[in-house]
Amino acid sequence: MTLSLERTPPSEALCRTRVVAVLRADSPEHLLPAARTLVEQGLVCLELTMTTPGALDSLRLLRAELGASADLGVGSVRGAEAARQALDAGAAFLVSPVFDPAVLAECVAARVPAYPAGLTPTELVTAWDAGASAVKLFPAGTVGPAHLQAVREPLPELAVMPTGGIGIDDVGAWLRAGALAVGLGGSLSGDALRGGDLGALADRAARALAGARG
Numbered sequence: 001m002t003l004s005l006e007r008t009p010p011s012e013a014l015c016r017t018r019v020v021a022v023l024r025a026d027s028p029e030h031l032l033p034a035a036r037t038l039v040e041q042g043l044v045c046l047e048l049t050m051t052t053p054g055a056l057d058s059l060r061l062l063r064a065e066l067g068a069s070a071d072l073g074v075g076s077v078r079g080a081e082a083a084r085q086a087l088d089a090g091a092a093f094l095v096s097p098v099f100d101p102a103v104l105a106e107c108v109a110a111r112v113p114a115y116p117a118g119l120t121p122t123e124l125v126t127a128w129d130a131g132a133s134a135v136k137l138f139p140a141g142t143v144g145p146a147h148l149q150a151v152r153e154p155l156p157e158l159a160v161m162p163t164g165g166i167g168i169d170d171v172g173a174w175l176r177a178g179a180l181a182v183g184l185g186g187s188l189s190g191d192a193l194r195g196g197d198l199g200a201l202a203d204r205a206a207r208a209l210a211g212a213r214g
């Protein structure tokens with residue numbers, strides 16, 4: 001199907017590293033040291049979720065502290081107002097657990113990459129045809145890489161970012177099944193967002209990136 005829409009492409013950093021760290025914390029306290037650790041390892045695409053208290057203040061802080069070394073987006077975005085607030089705070093991309101056309105419209109207008117979600121072929125194609133930069137397969141862990149491979153056989157044009165329930169050692173399998181990139185939340189963060197060991201976080205980041213390189 002040929003559409004006359006101008007799709008904002010995913011960032012160069014996402015296409016290169018192929019891993020997005022989903023940072024969902026109970027408090028903003030430990031975000032900065034964890035983010036620094038990930039960026040030092042080369043895991044530079046970071047998604048701060050709106051469910052984290054003070055998420056947009058944290059985004060501003062991380063942007064000031066990490067500058068151009070990180071590709072900082074916002075996740076769990078629902079509704080036009082939240083999308084506008086995240087974009088005003090400088091989000092480099094927006095992610096959602098659903099396909100919300102209002103969020104996508106804000107991203108299209110601002111020419112910022114948008115990653116709305118779907119699970120079924122129809123949901124994924126609907127978000128893709130509406131102009132998603134890539135579609136987030138969510139919750140990916142409930143279906144596995146075989147689902148992605150089967151969906152993309154008749155729909156090879158879809159750029160897909162599986163997220164939700166993915167282990168750090170599963171990255172390679174998802175990329176081989178046709179994913180553009182994967183999102184890693186809990187399996188990557190571990191206890192680092194609660195003040196846990198940053199050395200262990202660095203090791204997990206290195207493992208995830210090694211899996212992405214294949």
Ligand SMILES: O=C(O)C(=O)C[C@H](O)[C@H](O)COP(=O)(O)O
Binds near residue numbers: 077095164165183184
């Ligand atoms: O809400 C969004 O926009 C999200 O990005 C949701 C994330 O995909 C998951 O919260 C990550 O899930 P885990 O890797 O299982 O911890």
